[in-house]
C-alpha cells in the first residue's frame with residue numbers, strides 16, 4: 001500500500017486513486033443487530049451531530065469527553081506512531097478527517113462495513129475509503145503503524161477475531177487505539193439471566209467489563225495496555241510487541 005494506491009492482499013486487485021473500494025469478500029458477512037441498525041443513510045446522516053453525542057452520552061452517564069476532546073487524545077497517541085494509519089469502523093469519517101488535517105503527509109485509510117457511512121465519509125475526508133469487514137481485513141500483515149478502532153467492538157459478531165485481525169495488520173511496535181462501552185459487573189449478571197440472555201446474544205452486545213477487555217487484548221497478543229475510563233466509556237491504547245532482537 002502506498003500513497004499511489006492500494007493492493008488487495010487476497011485478490012491482488014489494485015486501486016490507484018480510490019475514492020472507494022469495496023473489499024468485502026463475495027458473501028456479505030454476518031452482522032449483529034446493532035451493526036445492521038446503524039447501516040442506513042439516515043443513521044449515517046444524523047450520526048455525528050445527534051446519534052454519537054446522545055447515545056454515547058447516555059451510555060457513559062454523560063461523562064464521556066466531547067468528540068473534539070476524544071479526537072485530541074487519539075491524535076496525541078497517534079503522533080507517536082508512523083503511518084500508514086487505519087481508522088477501522090470509521091463511521092462517517094470525522095476522525096479520519098482530523099487525522100489527515102493534522103498529518104496531511106500520512107496515508108490514512110478509513111474503513112467501515114457500512115456503505116452509507118462511507119458515503120458520508122467521502123463528503124468530508126480525503127482518506128482512502130475501503131469497505132471491509134473488521135473480522136476479515138483485506139490488508140497485508142504489518143501494513144499499518146496504527147489502527148484506530150473507536151466504539152465498534154460491541155457491534156462485531158466476534159470482537160476477539162477483530163482484535164486478532166488488528167494485531168495482524170499492525171507493524172511490530174504499532175498501536176491499537178480503541179474504545180468501548182464497558183459494563184459494571186452487576187449489569188453483566190442481569191444480562192445472563194434466562195429472560196435477558198437471548199436478547200443480549202441476539203443484539204451482539206458482548207457486555208465487556210474494563211478488565212475483560214484488557215484481558216482479551218492481552219490474550220490476543222497486545223502489550224503495553226493503558227486504559228482511561230470516562231464513566232462507562234473506556235479509551236484503550238495497546239501495542240503489538242516489537243520484534244525481539246534477542
Ligand SMILES: C[S@@+](CC[C@H](N)C(=O)[O-])C[C@H]1O[C@@H](n2cnc3c(N)ncnc32)[C@H](O)[C@@H]1O
Nearest residue numbers: 035089090091112113114133134150151152155
Ligand atoms: C458506533 S459506530 C463508531 C464510528 C466511529 N468509529 C466513531 O467513533 O464515531 C460503529 C461503526 O462500526 C461499523 N461496523 C460494525 N460492524 C462492522 C464490521 N464487522 N466491520 C467493519 N465495520 C463495522 C458500523 O458500520 C459503524 O460505522
